[in-house]
Amino acid sequence: MGWFGNRKRALILVWAAAALLGLAAAAAAQAPQRGGTFTLPISDDPPMWPIQGGIYNILVNKLIYDTLVRYHPETLEPVGGLAERWEVSEDGLAYTFHLRQGVKWHDGEPFDAEDVAFTFQVWMNPEVPYYLRANVSSVDRVEVLDPYTVRVHMKNPVASFPVLLGYNMSILPKHRLEHLSAAQLANPVEFLRNPIGTGPFKFGQKVPGSMVRLVANEEYWDGAPYLDAFVFRVVPDVDTQVAQVQAGDLDMAIIEPYHLDAVRNVPGLRIEEAPQVNHFYIMLNHANPIFADRAVRQALSYALDRQSIIDGLMLGMAQPATGPISPLISWAYTADVVQYHYDPEKAERLLDEAGWLRGPDGIRQKDGRRLSFTIDVDPHPIRQGIALVAQENWRRIGAEVNIALYEYNVILQNARSQPPKYDANPNWLVTPPDPDISTYYAGGSPGNTYAYANPEVDRLLELGRATVNQEERARIYHEIQRILAEDAAVLYLYYPSEIRLVNDRVQGLAPVGYRDGLAWAHKIWKQ
């Protein structure tokens, strides 16, 4: 178990201790109170349609809709949602979900297996563009066994299936949507004027461009929310969000490390550090002959001063990363891999040995090719900072490094071209709490924006996907992490904490990143 596992355990302990202390100190006064409105910023107008992505959309949908599976608010293990429990067949080809009884849609209609079957049909309908279609690509068909039991038959085993179902895959109301055509399902304008779900909060009011107001669903199956209402306010500028939390207009905002100094000692506010399944890394394009050379990738990794990035840019709000699997998925994570501790001399030695020798201008070259490349970066201050540090670090070992500034949209497009059109760029990756990373590392996969191809990794990824036994899976993913690190496939930087600036009156936030934690919004309360 790596440091992060300990850390996480420590965090939970601290949390539990704090909760106990709080209880002891304030006794009954500290019991959750009912009432109040919680206000959270989002960056854009949410369509409130779970068939579309976008963080501003996903967050709101977490409250309006439910998923079959939820993630435990501390361990992120899959636990029951609309499905009370489930079992998987020996061969991993059939999942049987036992649905919760007595659940009602916000309009009072009962929820049952037909809704689940209908939702699967929407997910799998090729005519309806669905941003998470890859999650159901292995589903063969869905069978309704009785009004509260659904069996999903797979074409091939997918061990991560329950976890994927918890990842923003909201269940939709059949009775409101079944009459719609595929084109209408892509964007059901009328339904979205008053969306209906089974979640802890009901749609209340939307002021386009300004805010969405949700009100408590008093009949929520997991207990009525403590809050009366939950408001999402559209505030695109993070600095404005920080000002609004201080002014009391917002109850919480996710802030950047560089805001910390300003808000650390503001009375009435507290800072929470929450772990999240997310890692920052520098993508390298293996289609570029320079980066096809493993020695170059390893040298660049050794030359990178991660600690100064973590201390100087992240102000300690991150842990050095060893691979693409988050330590939060503790059973699958391993720190027992090659670790690239800052060592510029070793980097230079590696390059010398590989035949990359300094030319008259101090820039290394091999076979007439100069060690010269460009870091593409979007305007975000942290990612720009990473690019600047990498540039400085790599110049020292004889690389010529330029920086080019692009909108994030353009960076994504270049990365997703075939072959990818970039040299290197700092990026981040938020994934479901499961170690299956085949989308990002399997040869030819759409998320493999590095043109990385390693047949052994492909084989192991395939195996890991098909293996149901968790211990066996763990061994497979440990091996994958070792290969990716040895290969320096991309350059892992750090696992960032979510830093949240919270009004002291707010209690009961799930201790994990809000992307996953908001599924427990009904547990939030205000003093």
Added chain:
Amino acid sequence: MDNAEAAAEQQPSRRALRRFLRNRMAVAALVVLILLHAAVAAAPLLTPHSPEALNLLKRLRPPSADHLLGTDEMGRDILARLLYGGRVSLGIGLAAMGGAVALGTLLGSAAGFRGGWVDAIIMRITDAMMSFPLFFFLLTVLALLGSSIANIVAVIALTSWMNVARIVRAEVLRIKQMQFVEAARALGSSPLRVLFRHVLPHCLSSVVVSATLGVGSAILTESALSYLGLGVTPPAPSWGNMLNSGRSHIWTAPHLVLFPGAMIFITVLAYNALGDGLRDALDPASSRDSR
């Protein structure tokens, strides 16, 4: 051109110079601008630090003996960035303003003087440019061509000539029908000659005011582009990207925005005072009995 005419030509310019030198504000502004441009040109002599050398261990330091104006969020020397960034910002300001004024004067005077369909076409183009969401134009062009300094200058010039054009046109329309112009026309001067000898000198003062406003606004546009992530590409400094990256530290390290902000203010102030002085000197009507 005969001798008498040449002499008459020379005298007003000498008078203009005398008038300019009498205006203390304008002379002071000129001195400030000369100093400013000299300082950024001599940047390497004024600071031992590189504007790009970063040190995350020394971030956000207040002014000290080693770093006279302190360090920024990446631990870079602010004085060095201010001086080298001044080269970029002043360069962008002057070049973009020059381009915009040249284009605007040309189109505005052509429209006002020729009138008719020339006027209609030019003014409709002006309208089209002005009705365009310029932000989107800037975003697209810079995304397409990259945020190089030359591209930034070009897009700012191409999107800011319309003000000058409309002002020049308005001036031309006003002056065109004044007696001395009609007299010159009646005397058989060619339209081009009338334009250059009589109309343009009279709108020179308005154009000079626009031009001096233009330098500052081009520098500001670059900073706005930085806010939108399309300003001068790092690690190169500009006053605009310094202001923008310092913005998030406004709470704890106000010196990050104070210095580039002050530089922009001084520049705008000096260029405008210079513009006022030039206008007074060039436009005899406005200063005949001013003091």
Added chain:
Amino acid sequence: MGKYVVGRLLQAVVLLAVVSVITFALIMAAPGGPAILYDPSITADEAERIRALLGLDQPAHIQYLRWLGNVIRGDLGTSYTLGLPVAEVIAHRLPATLLLSGASILFAVALGIPLGMLSAVRRNSWIDNAVTAISFMGMSIPVFWYGLMLMILFSVRWRLLPAGGLETDTVASTLKHLVLPAVVLGTVHMAEITRYTRASMLSVLHQDYIRTARAKGVKETWVLAKHALKNAILPVVTVIGLLLPKVATGSAITEQVFAWPGMGQLAVRAAYQRDYPVIMGVTLVVSVVVILCNLVVDLLYVYLDPRVRYE
């Protein structure tokens, strides 16, 4: 006059066509595509399917003609990401922008013209110098910094006004939210109006007829009000005319900083997310507003300056 207006309106239609073609060409030329295509979990097939559904797989001219045909029928299309008809999205945002623009221009004119006149009349006095310094400060202050600064002072420190956003429940709440962004946006324009008023006032003050009027012993204030202001106002009207479109489109940053739900913010998000129907719709609507503003300004010319005539 009537004929002139009709002529201008016909030109406007052509102009709108040109603007829409240019916008469309820029959209097609710009790198990056609709953000909805780039979610990391979207497969290549899925992306193709979305492209086809949105009609993005068609040649550019077909896409444009299709868009034009719909617009003529009164359909601006549906936003890719907001899930609403573009006309509806714009109808939600336009009032907020017009409110902010109106307030900021009002602020700018109400302060700018008197300050400019005062400055010109008391030329080279300390009043003139103070006004000059203030207006230059207004011109050289970047909106994104100034806005945040005011927010920190008035909302965070003193808790007098809300830190951005717009709540229109009551008139009082609307006004409270309006103050800061209107002042921020208005300051820049006030600075410009002050400078132009001062400059044109100065040049008018020295013209023969004013001096004649003064020489004839007409009272100073009467001279100013009657002759000077009326003549000086012409260039000022030009500047205000120039500001109108700027305020309609150029407030993107102010709206962004103050989370103001207007057209500027809409344009920014549409551009970043490559929400093509919204970009086209916003461009079209803003163009119409600007064309109308320009027409009004040109008509004001005719009214204010009898020497300007249109055939």
